[in-house]
Amino acid sequence: MLELLNGFVVELRNAGLPVSLTENLDAMEAVQHIPIDDREAFKYALGATLIKNQAHWRSFETIFEVYFSLRGPEYKLVDGDEESMVDDLWREMQDQQQGQEGQGGAGGLENLTPEEIAQMLMSALMNGDQGMMRAMARQAVQRFAGMEPGRPVGGTYYLYRTLRNLDLDSMLDRLMESTREEVGDDLTPLEERLEREEYEDRIDKFKGEVEAEIRRRLVADRGAEAMAKTLRKPLPEDVEFMHASRDEMVSLRKALQPLTRKLAARLARKRKHGRKGPLDFRNTVRHSLSYGGVPAEPKFKYPRPSKPELIVVADISGSVAAFARFTLMLVYAIQNQFSKVRSFVFIDGIDEVTDFFRATEDITEAIHRVNTEADVVWVDGHSDYGHAFEVFWEKYGKDVGPKSTVLLLGDARNNYHASQSWVVKEMQHKARHVYWLNPEPRSYWNTGDSIVGEYGTYTDGVYECRNLRQLETFVEKLA
Amino acid sequence: MTISSPTSGDVQLSEPRFEGVQQVRDALRDVQYLADDGIAGVAYLADRLGKPILVEGPAGTGKTQLAKSVAEITGSRLIRLQCYEGLDESKALYEWNYKKQLLRIQTEQGDTADHEWTEIRDDIFSDEFLLTRPLLEAITADEPVVLLIDEVDRVEVETEALLLEILSDYQVSIPELGTIAAKQIPLVFLTSNNTRELSEALKRRCLYLHVDYPQLDREREIVLAKVPDITEQLADQVARIVRSIRQLDLKKAPSVSETLDWARTLLLLNIDTIDEQTAKDTLNILLKYQTDIAKAAKELSVDE
Numbered sequence: 001m002l003e004l005l006n007g008f009v010v011e012l013r014n015a016g017l018p019v020s021l022t023e024n025l026d027a028m029e030a031v032q033h034i035p036i037d038d039r040e041a042f043k044y045a046l047g048a049t050l051i052k053n054q055a056h057w058r059s060f061e062t063i064f065e066v067y068f069s070l071r072g073p074e075y076k077l078v079d080g081d082e083e084s085m086v087d088d089l090w091r092e093m094q095d096q097q098q099g100q101e102g103q104g105g106a107g108g109l110e111n112l113t114p115e116e117i118a119q120m121l122m123s124a125l126m127n128g129d130q131g132m133m134r135a136m137a138r139q140a141v142q143r144f145a146g147m148e149p150g151r152p153v154g155g156t157y158y159l160y161r162t163l164r165n166l167d168l169d170s171m172l173d174r175l176m177e178s179t180r181e182e183v184g185d186d187l188t189p190l191e192e193r194l195e196r197e198e199y200e201d202r203i204d205k206f207k208g209e210v211e212a213e214i215r216r217r218l219v220a221d222r223g224a225e226a227m228a229k230t231l232r233k234p235l236p237e238d239v240e241f242m243h244a245s246r247d248e249m250v251s252l253r254k255a256l257q258p259l260t261r262k263l264a265a266r267l268a269r270k271r272k273h274g275r276k277g278p279l280d281f282r283n284t285v286r287h288s289l290s291y292g293g294v295p296a297e298p299k300f301k302y303p304r305p306s307k308p309e310l311i312v313v314a315d316i317s318g319s320v321a322a323f324a325r326f327t328l329m330l331v332y333a334i335q336n337q338f339s340k341v342r343s344f345v346f347i348d349g350i351d352e353v354t355d356f357f358r359a360t361e362d363i364t365e366a367i368h369r370v371n372t373e374a375d376v377v378w379v380d381g382h383s384d385y386g387h388a389f390e391v392f393w394e395k396y397g398k399d400v401g402p403k404s405t406v407l408l409l410g411d412a413r414n415n416y417h418a419s420q421s422w423v424v425k426e427m428q429h430k431a432r433h434v435y436w437l438n439p440e441p442r443s444y445w446n447t448g449d450s451i452v453g454e455y456g457t458y459t460d461g462v463y464e465c466r467n468l469r470q471l472e473t474f475v476e477k478l479a
Numbered sequence: 480m481t482i483s484s485p486t487s488g489d490v491q492l493s494e495p496r497f498e499g500v501q502q503v504r505d506a507l508r509d510v511q512y513l514a515d516d517g518i519a520g521v522a523y524l525a526d527r528l529g530k531p532i533l534v535e536g537p538a539g540t541g542k543t544q545l546a547k548s549v550a551e552i553t554g555s556r557l558i559r560l561q562c563y564e565g566l567d568e569s570k571a572l573y574e575w576n577y578k579k580q581l582l583r584i585q586t587e588q589g590d591t592a593d594h595e596w597t598e599i600r601d602d603i604f605s606d607e608f609l610l611t612r613p614l615l616e617a618i619t620a621d622e623p624v625v626l627l628i629d630e631v632d633r634v635e636v637e638t639e640a641l642l643l644e645i646l647s648d649y650q651v652s653i654p655e656l657g658t659i660a661a662k663q664i665p666l667v668f669l670t671s672n673n674t675r676e677l678s679e680a681l682k683r684r685c686l687y688l689h690v691d692y693p694q695l696d697r698e699r700e701i702v703l704a705k706v707p708d709i710t711e712q713l714a715d716q717v718a719r720i721v722r723s724i725r726q727l728d729l730k731k732a733p734s735v736s737e738t739l740d741w742a743r744t745l746l747l748l749n750i751d752t753i754d755e756q757t758a759k760d761t762l763n764i765l766l767k768y769q770t771d772i773a774k775a776a777k778e779l780s781v782d783e
């Protein structure tokens with residue numbers, strides 16, 4: 001047990017989750033108060049002692065599932081009760097069919113046709129029967145995943161194979177269909193929506209069961225440690241903008257909101273405190289009256305430091321688009337920290353998008369318009385920083401002044417076009433600050449067609465912003 | 480008040496308050512607090528391990544109520560320290576009663592002129608002149624207490640340090656008096672809305688509990704428990720629509736308190752099933768931002 005726990009903690013650390021020695025000891029003590037075969041309680045005991053940040057919970061959960069996948073009676077690979085439960089349901093359905101259509105069926109789960117399995121799954125989903133859904137997930141994996149011991153393929157492959165055979169999308173349609181029949185009446189759009197969401201929720205749970213079953217089998221085959229290694233995923237704040245998968249994008253978006261909220265709160269606090277101005281004489285005297293004229297409580301002036309005016313100029317071509325999007329979201333989420341925010345996006349042409357953000361309070365919607373409506377292609381839709389900068393300067397150069405802070409966003413991969421770096425030089429000349437944010441790892445800078453070094457010489461700094469963590473650090477410094 | 484020498488006072492763990500997780504859950508249900516396994520499990524462990532719980536989560540998900548309800552089921556007095564920016568030692572821990580001290584000095588001096596200053600000093604820095612604030616009060620209480628340190632993320636990082644001694648050793652050091660150790664370990668809840676990262680030192684001392692918006696079933700039960708006379712069917716519909724709305728990308732998702740407000744409003748309006756029009760007309764109770772309301776109204780009426 002001790003060994004198992006230790007291995008588990010090592011794996012958490014490998015995944016980048018900080019676990020201190022005290023926390024490790026707390027966990028060991030905690031599990032002694034938990035019934036040994038109560039897996040849920042076990043999980044919460046470990047979670048409460050080892051994980052102190054909600055953003056880390058998912059990583060924790062994944063590792064937990066791997067490490068303790070074979071623990072507990074209900075998690076044995078083959079479960080007699082469940083077999084018979086599936087058996088019963090199947091027989092019942094057979095009987096019904098026989099009654100209706102007079103079809104004879106030969107017993108035995110192995111002989112179920114895919115259609116019959118689908119039928120049984122559908123009735124499990126219809127009733128929302130969790131135990132039955134789990135049993136069906138096992139059957140489905142056994143039938144469709146085609147898992148072979150020692151085969152070096154990942155869990156997603158098996159998941160894909162299993163789900164493809166089940167065709168859950170059309171299952172959802174059929175579930176809705178039969179609900180409509182049952183009601184016999186037309187569903188209002190609201191009812192329709194609620195029903196659909198309920199089924200989607202059940203299907204998601206079912207998918208979770210399928211995943212869990214695949215994981216269990218893989219762990220049984222390869223051992224927990226090897227499995228955990230293949231599952232090691234970066235935390236949302238460490239995911240690279242440039243290589244994020246779709247799933248990671250979703251978790252990034254989720255991580256962004258609490259992050260901006262915290263950032264805004266911190267900045268507001270910073271603005272309020274920490275900058276004690278000179279003594280406010282009148283105010284101090286006024287307050288001293290309540291101390292019998294003794295100036296016991298000195299009051300200070302809080303000078304309102306002038307907020308910078310922000311100009312964001314972002315490359316939104318292919319691989320750096322996600323980075324630009326997240327930076328814009330972050331900047332606009334804290335826009336009241338700036339006196340004004342203007343934003344421009346480009347590929348080889350450039351367009352101002354400030355109005356998209358002005359038109360709505362909904363940043364996501366504005367970003368959507370940036371992606372779909374901004375006019376950023378001039379010739380061929382490959383990044384041309386030089387041309388974009390030139391046009392920017394021609395049209396908006398006069399708006400850059402001593403209060404402006406200019407952020408240039410992109411990998412500076414200029415497809416070997418002319419750099420026109422004089423524009424950046426001019427910017428630096430007129431603006432308060434010019435910064436460049438690059439989503440590429442530093443070691444790639446100035447390789448191939450990247451000319452970030454050349455532009456960089458005319459800025460007040462080039463910052464590596466590969467992930468949310470780095471981006472947040474920069475933006476906090478800025479505001 | 481027990482005053483020991485200022486070494487780390489090892490407070491004995493008191494008798495366990497709970498038998499098991501299920502018992503915690505049942506007891507909480509009896510006082511209309513619907514916990515899930517995680518919430519009940521962590522509360523149970525906090526008692527067994529003698530550790531504080533740091534409860535984080537979105538606004539209005541029952542963090543404060545959890546502490547109150549646990550106080551209720553354990554028959555404890557609830558002592559609450561509401562945190563705010565600028566909270567300091569004199570409001571959180573203790574303060575000397577200067578006025579009373581001054582008076583004493585004056586009377587003593589009037590009495591006998593040759594009173595030794597050291598004597599007076601020992602006298603005025605004693606229990607009698609100590610104003611206890613919530614933290615010290617919780618430590619020195621004779622009866623069982625639940626200490627709620629509410630919205631701890633509102634105090635500055637430096638102020639957190641005030642809490643560390645209490646949270647790990649259940650004692651308070653007062654320079655003039657020595658160390659005051661707790662007679663019994665109180666159950667301690669700290670809540671946070673996560674507006675800033677709390678210090679590692681603080682987190683290490685606590686069990687961590689994230690209370691999120693409840694799952695459908697639990698939210699329905701909360702509505703049923705908290706809104707008398709509501710029908711099962713309406714409670715179910717309320718919970719489902721709220722779940723649906725929470726899936727939208729909103730500035731501020733509806734909290735449990737808003738769910739409850741909405742359910743009560745619907746009841747007042749004598750509504751027994753929610754149709755699109757009703758939902759739209761009352762969205763302003765669930766959602767606070769105009770843009771969110773507009774978005775939800777649009778979503779709920781559009782056929783997919």
Ligand SMILES: Nc1ncnc2c1ncn2[C@@H]1O[C@H](COP(=O)(O)OP(=O)(O)OP(=O)(O)O)[C@@H](O)[C@H]1O
Pocket residue numbers: 511512513514537538539540541542543544545670672701705735736739
């Ligand atoms: N699990 C629950 N069971 C019963 N009532 C609940 C539950 N969760 C929340 N409530 C009710 O929701 C309301 C809000 O709860 P509470 O004030 O504790 O939220 P909170 O998380 O402390 O919010 P805030 O962060 O705004 O302080 C209360 O009326 C509470 O009774």
Ligand SMILES: [Mg+2]
Pocket residue numbers: 542543544629670
């Ligand atoms: Mg609260």
